[in-house]
Amino acid sequence: MSETVPGRTVAASQSERSEIIFPNDTNPIGNLFGGRLMQFIDLVGAMAATRHSRAIPVTASMDHLDFVAPVKVGDILILKASVNRAFNTSMEVGVKCMVEDTLAQTLRHVSTAYLTFVALDRQGNRITVPQVIPQTEHQQRRYEDAGRRREMRSGEVARKKELRATLSPEWHV
Numbered sequence: 001m002s003e004t005v006p007g008r009t010v011a012a013s014q015s016e017r018s019e020i021i022f023p024n025d026t027n028p029i030g031n032l033f034g035g036r037l038m039q040f041i042d043l044v045g046a047m048a049a050t051r052h053s054r055a056i057p058v059t060a061s062m063d064h065l066d067f068v069a070p071v072k073v074g075d076i077l078i079l080k081a082s083v084n085r086a087f088n089t090s091m092e093v094g095v096k097c098m099v100e101d102t103l104a105q106t107l108r109h110v111s112t113a114y115l116t117f118v119a120l121d122r123q124g125n126r127i128t129v130p131q132v133i134p135q136t137e138h139q140q141r142r143y144e145d146a147g148r149r150r151e152m153r154s155g156e157v158a159r160k161k162e163l164r165a166t167l168s169p170e171w172h173v
Contacts, residue, residue: 006130013048016080017081049083049093053086068109075099078097084143092149
């Protein structure tokens with residue numbers, strides 16, 4: 001796809017997902033498994049990436065994930081995803097996770113993550129994605145931060161590639 005793809009606003013692709021946490025989602029002390037939270041994050045991130053690209057998104061990386069506070073059995077978990085920035089065929093999606101206290105009518109921040117998705121067509125080929133059009137100061141800051149994170153990721157990928165080249169074959173992963 002070589003033609004120019006029109007940009008899309010952040011609001012056009014934002015996604016939200018809510019989950020009630022049940023015992024089978026948790027460890028023996030009643031805290032949500034980190035892997036289960038990662039699954040929820042990946043799903044809501046993929047929804048935002050799908051809406052933005054209007055294509056099939058595949059997860060390329062989840063390179064930053066903070067577990068700020070535990071999520072307990074019975075908690076209502078709310079995950080909100082936004083496409084922070086689009087590059088050529090990839091998008092950075094930010095996901096913020098909150099727990100809602102329905103009695104106190106408050107939200108508690110429990111996790112934040114940044115994921116990179118690549119847009120594919122039905123044949124599995126990469127396709128060009130629309131650029132993100134930030135409309136608020138907050139969206140503009142996230143847009144700029146995503147560019148800095150991409151630069152850091154690129155440097156880390158190159159460093160790991162060099163390291164792998166020095167390892168003996170049995171250590172290649």
